[in-house]
Amino acid sequence: MKFLDEAKVYIRSGDGGNGCVAFRREKFIEHGGPSGGNGGRGGDVVVEAVDGLNTLIDYRYSQHFKAKPGVGGMGKDRHGARGPDVTLKVPVGTQIFDEDKETMIADLTKIGDRVVLAEGGNGGFGNAHFKSSTNRAPRNANPGQPGDERWIWLRLKLIADAGLVGLPNAGKSTFLAAVSAAKPKIADYPFTTLNPQLGVVESDGREFVLADIPGLIEGAHEGSGLGDRFLGHIERCRVLLHLVDGTGEHAGEDYKTVRAELEAYGQGLEDKHEIVALTKIDALTPEVIKQQAARLKRASKKTPLLLSAQSGKGVIEAKRALLEIIDSSGGTTAARRRAEAPAWQP
Numbered sequence: 230m231k232f233l234d235e236a237k238v239y240i241r242s243g244d245g246g247n248g249c250v251a252f253r254r255e256k257f258i259e260h261g262g263p264s265g266g267n268g269g270r271g272g273d274v275v276v277e278a279v280d281g282l283n284t285l286i287d288y289r290y291s292q293h294f295k296a297k298p299g300v301g302g303m304g305k306d307r308h309g310a311r312g313p314d315v316t317l318k319v320p321v322g323t324q325i326f327d328e329d330k331e332t333m334i335a336d337l338t339k340i341g342d343r344v345v346l347a348e349g350g351n352g353g354f355g356n357a358h359f360k361s362s363t364n365r366a367p368r369n370a371n372p373g374q375p376g377d378e379r380w381i382w383l384r385l386k387l388i389a390d391a392g393l394v395g396l397p398n399a400g401k402s403t404f405l406a407a408v409s410a411a412k413p414k415i416a417d418y419p420f421t422t423l424n425p426q427l428g429v430v431e432s433d434g435r436e437f438v439l440a441d442i443p444g445l446i447e448g449a450h451e452g453s454g455l456g457d458r459f460l461g462h463i464e465r466c467r468v469l470l471h472l473v474d475g476t477g478e479h480a481g482e483d484y485k486t487v488r489a490e491l492e493a494y495g496q497g498l499e500d501k502h503e504i505v506a507l508t509k510i511d512a513l514t515p516e517v518i519k520q521q522a523a524r525l526k527r528a529s530k531k532t533p534l535l536l537s538a539q540s541g542k543g544v545i546e547a548k549r550a551l552l553e554i555i556d557s558s559g560g561t562t563a564a565r566r567r568a569e570a571p572a573w574q575p
Contacts, residue, residue, distance in 0.1 A: 243271025
């Protein structure tokens with residue numbers, strides 16, 4: 230399945246049904262009169278967050294959604310049926326923006342969140358609605374009101390407890406594969422990861438969601454490399470695990486490069502809890518490990534973790550450090566969803 234995190238969609242709610250002009254004329258019935266029914270209301274356009282989706286690929290080739298109009302009124306005081314709604318199902322974490330891409334309409338962060346984006350038009354009144362003691366035979370009815378139409382943008386920001394950041398080839402995908410059942414592409418060239426990846430990590434009987442995004446390079450906020458658009462997928466994370474390649478020339482400079490891109494992107498990423506780790510220590514001598522760790526500590530003002538996803542060294546410590554911060558920040562996504570879920574009733 231292809232990954233798509235942004236889509237432009239046209240929506241239109243249904244028109245209301247027209248009111249009916251009719252009179253009751255039946256043999257042997259003395260008291261006739263107006264009997265035109267009201268038109269039905271048009272269908273709404275609704276967006277709902279559902280479980281089991283993690284991409285907006287459904288809206289890549291189908292971009293126009295129109296609800297059905299209401300049924301017109303009929304004689305014998307029969308009212309028209311309401312038009313059926315159109316429901317757009319999106320992944321949890323989808324944000325809805327107006328056509329200007331800046332005005333946020335809704336942010337669907339929980340399963341079952343719904344928002345009505347376009348209400349159907351009201352049905353028109355039939356002539357039976359207008360009858361009175363002074364107007365016993367009205368011959369007028371209202372037309373149905375037109376529905377609303379608009380263009381909207383759907384933007385997905387994945388729901389994850391922790392996120393991985395770092396330069397290309399820092400070992401992010403290798404780490405994700407080592408701690409979860411995810412199977413990201415791993416190779417010895419830059420930008421192996423082209424789309425965000427999610428994995429469920431188990432630590433001491435607990436689980437949390439870890440997100441891996443494509444690597445950042447200097448100038449990513451200006452469009453270099455794959456740019457910084459994928460940083461939106463870690464905006465909701467409670468903690469970032471910053472992986473720095475120990476086999477690089479200077480661990481401290483590599484760290485500063487990524488931090489500069491996070492600060493240029495903004496959106497609070499530079500203020501998130503951060504754990505710094507020196508990776509690929511299985512390929513380094515003790516002297517180089519000591520030198521690179523010292524450089525990284527000076528640049529980050531933190532004592533870095535030493536880990537190797539290939540050999541497993543330091544991986545357990547990294548998972549526990551992530552889980553500790555997640556717990557102190559409100560608990561894991563799975564725990565919050567269980568707490569928010571309605572109680573089961575027979």
